[in-house]
Amino acid sequence: MADRNGAAIHTDEVSRHYTMGTALIRAVDEVTLEVRAGEFLALLGSSGSGKSTLLNLMAGLDRPTSGAILAFGHDLAGMSSQELARHRGRTVGMVFQAFNLLPRMTLAENVELPLRLAEVERSERAGRVREALERVGLDARLTHRPGELSGGEQQRAALARALVNRPKILLADEPTGNLDSHTGDEILQLLGEINTSFGMTIVMVTHERALAERFAHRIALLADGKLVKDPEREGQR
Amino acid sequence: MKALDLAELAARNLREALLRNTLTTLGIAVGVASLVATLSLGVGLQELASRRLARSGLFDTVYVTSRQNFRGLGGAARRLDPNPEQSRPLDEPARQQIEHLANVVEVYPEIRFTTEVSYAGRKQLATVAGVPPSARSSDAFEGLQGGFFSGPEAEEAILQVDFARELISQPAALIGQTLLLRYAERGPVETPKGSRSVSGGLNVDDFGLGFSVIPREKSLHIVGILETDPGIAPGGFGRGRMFIPLQLAQRLKPVQVTELRDLMRASLSSTTPIYSSLTVHVSSAKQVQAVEDAVKQMGFLAFSLLDATRSLQRFFAILDVFLGIFGSLALAVASLGIINTLVMAILERRREIGILKALGAGDRDVRQLFFAEAGAMGLAGGALGVALGWSIGRVINFGTNLYLHRQNLPRENIWSVPWWLVAGAIGFAVLVSLAAGIYPASRAARLDPVQALRYE
Numbered sequence: 184m185a186d187r188n189g190a191a192i193h194t195d196e197v198s199r200h201y202t203m204g205t206a207l208i209r210a211v212d213e214v215t216l217e218v219r220a221g222e223f224l225a226l227l228g229s230s231g232s233g234k235s236t237l238l239n240l241m242a243g244l245d246r247p248t249s250g251a252i253l254a255f256g257h258d259l260a261g262m263s264s265q266e267l268a269r270h271r272g273r274t275v276g277m278v279f280q281a282f283n284l285l286p287r288m289t290l291a292e293n294v295e296l297p298l299r300l301a302e303v304e305r306s307e308r309a310g311r312v313r314e315a316l317e318r319v320g321l322d323a324r325l326t327h328r329p330g331e332l333s334g335g336e337q338q339r340a341a342l343a344r345a346l347v348n349r350p351k352i353l354l355a356d357e358p359t360g361n362l363d364s365h366t367g368d369e370i371l372q373l374l375g376e377i378n379t380s381f382g383m384t385i386v387m388v389t390h391e392r393a394l395a396e397r398f399a400h401r402i403a404l405l406a407d408g409k410l411v412k413d414p415e416r417e418g419q420r
Numbered sequence: 421m422k423a424l425d426l427a428e429l430a431a432r433n434l435r436e437a438l439l440r441n442t443l444t445t446l447g448i449a450v451g452v453a454s455l456v457a458t459l460s461l462g463v464g465l466q467e468l469a470s471r472r473l474a475r476s477g478l479f480d481t482v483y484v485t486s487r488q489n490f491r492g493l494g495g496a497a498r499r500l501d502p503n504p505e506q507s508r509p510l511d512e513p514a515r516q517q518i519e520h521l522a523n524v525v526e527v528y529p530e531i532r533f534t535t536e537v538s539y540a541g542r543k544q545l546a547t548v549a550g551v552p553p554s555a556r557s558s559d560a561f562e563g564l565q566g567g568f569f570s571g572p573e574a575e576e577a578i579l580q581v582d583f584a585r586e587l588i589s590q591p592a593a594l595i596g597q598t599l600l601l602r603y604a605e606r607g608p609v610e611t612p613k614g615s616r617s618v619s620g621g622l623n624v625d626d627f628g629l630g631f632s633v634i635p636r637e638k639s640l641h642i643v644g645i646l647e648t649d650p651g652i653a654p655g656g657f658g659r660g661r662m663f664i665p666l667q668l669a670q671r672l673k674p675v676q677v678t679e680l681r682d683l684m685r686a687s688l689s690s691t692t693p694i695y696s697s698l699t700v701h702v703s704s705a706k707q708v709q710a711v712e713d714a715v716k717q718m719g720f721l722a723f724s725l726l727d728a729t730r731s732l733q734r735f736f737a738i739l740d741v742f743l744g745i746f747g748s749l750a751l752a753v754a755s756l757g758i759i760n761t762l763v764m765a766i767l768e769r770r771r772e773i774g775i776l777k778a779l780g781a782g783d784r785d786v787r788q789l790f791f792a793e794a795g796a797m798g799l800a801g802g803a804l805g806v807a808l809g810w811s812i813g814r815v816i817n818f819g820t821n822l823y824l825h826r827q828n829l830p831r832e833n834i835w836s837v838p839w840w841l842v843a844g845a846i847g848f849a850v851l852v853s854l855a856a857g858i859y860p861a862s863r864a865a866r867l868d869p870v871q872a873l874r875y876e
Contacts (some may be wrong), residue, residue, distance in 0.1 A: 296776070
């Protein structure tokens with residue numbers, strides 16, 4: 184099951200339920216979805232539709248209540264917390280709406296962080312950091328701190344951090360949510376380039392249909408935790 | 421995560437909340453300082469006691485007497501002894517034999533006799549003790565005014581201050597003066613021929629009726645006045661009111677009190693001197709037992725204060741434990757500070773922990789990071805605390821010496837910080853800090869990354 188028909192990610196009736204007091208919240212409810220290797224998929228949905236929860240499950244940040252999530256054939260649900268950490272550090276890279284850069288570190292230090300966690304040799308790190316920042320056009324800002332950068336630059340730095348460990352999958356959670364439309368466009372163009380140039384699988388969570396339609400190969404729609412529209416599955420029917 | 425990366429990240433995190441972490445570290449430092457200060461005083465006192473005892477010569481000394489001293493009187497008893505070697509006399513050949521034992525530094529006899537001392541027309545009875553040259557470095561002669569004997573056979577005397585006061589109101593004025601010693605010299609005597617049995621069927625020959633007494637006078641130059649009473653150890657120089665060089669005492673051949681007892685033995689009829697006891701100085705306290713055993717093998721009675729040393733070591737070990745416990749109390753309080761600081765850090769860095777986990781940090785990495793921070797605070801606090809404790813110890817030592825000086829007492833070093841205390845205190849601080857970090861570290865490691873990333 185190295186990849187199910189070339190799937191980078193396959194979710195099989197995956198659910199994530201929470202209890203809040205006596206109420207059961209079905210954040211993700213029996214979602215079956217397949218993301219092919221090299222595909223740019225947009226998960227579209229309104230707020231609370233469960234798209235970020237599904238992304239977190241794919242990232243290995245959260246565990247499903249039921250169902251299976253396969254990343255290149257490996258079931259995340261059966262992994263130990265250490266194996267999940269390795270999956271987060273090496274197989275996937277993440278970009279967040281809030282950038283999530285560490286404010287007291289320089290850009291170079293922020294981008295170096297995943298390399299430290301993956302125990303990459305020190306001698307190799309500086310080159311990899313510079314390469315990642317060059318790719319997003321920030322190689323001149325190595326020593327700047329996040330607070331000295333614009334929102335777009337911060338998101339690009341976050342993208343460089345997500346790419347520095349050369350992951351196979353990039354998971355982006357509302358990457359343009361905190362940016363103006365022009366800067367958002369730039370970021371998505373960058374994601375598109377990365378997808379095209381490196382054949383990197385990208386799963387992007389967004390609520391902006393227009394952007395998703397412009398840049399993603401496929402749009403899957405979630406509502407109330409359920410996958411309500413997936414062209415792939417419709418095609419299979 | 422590799423150790424160096426862990427250390428770098430921990431150091432960076434500690435720098436971020438500099439004031440709080442510094443205060444926590446200072447708390448540890450105060451705890452370690454109290455531990456080091458109390459233990460350094462305990463160790464210092466122990467070393468002082470050991471030093472004193474070593475210099476007193478009590479604990480590296482074996483006291484030897486003849487078995488004859490503890491048997492019945494006369495040759496009859498000797499005849500009954502199944503093993504004649506077991507009751508050999510403590511004579512010069514025996515002294516030399518003991519002197520040749522391994523680790524024996526010096527063997528000298530106890531010579532103590534009563535005499536009349538005359539100075540400026542005033543006469544006093546005094547006990548005179550022979551003192552070996554090695555006594556110069558002994559604690560017994562520490563408070564000596566004037567000087568020690570100029571040579572092993574110098575015709576000089578040192579007076580105990582109370583005795584000196586009986587001769588003159590200002591004892592110091594005696595130094596450089598001459599006094600006259602009147603004593604009884606022991607001389608040989610012919611055994612009366614044709615003597616008959618005196619009692620119990622024993623012959624006069626068995627008693628070896630002993631020695632003649634010749635009145636003698638000797639002028640001695642007073643070189644020193646001893647302020648203190650030089651010990652009361654068996655075989656030591658105690659119980660003497662006046663001291664003369666041992667070789668001079670041997671040359672004078674004075675009649676000793678113990679010789680009245682030995683008078684009843686044949687031994688005094690021999691030409692070689694018989695000693696009532698010998699003092700054997702051993703190279704170190706560790707060798708005392710071996711020498712004591714060897715002397716017993718030679719057929720003499722041997723006695724040392726080794727057991728007393730062991731009791732003393734036990735006492736100081738217990739004292740150190742108590743001091744350590746009291747000193748550690750402050751460190752225990754400081755460990756609560758570490759827990760508080762790290763728990764606060766978890767709250768403040770909740771989002772950061774989430775980011776680290778999203779970037780590939782495992783629970784173990786997060787736990788190790790918090791441990792590293794706790795350990796670093798412990799290490800810094802430990803090092804600072806040792807320096808602080810060292811300073812406190814020095815101040816106490818200085819204050820004590822100031823007090824001793826004002827009391828006209830000699831300076832003493834009552835404080836000591838050996839390397840094991842430095843290493844132990846720092847190690848203990850790190851250990852306590854790591855223990856304090858267990859709860860915060862596991863709490864941080866268990867944080868749900870999704871929740872942590874949502875935290876504002």
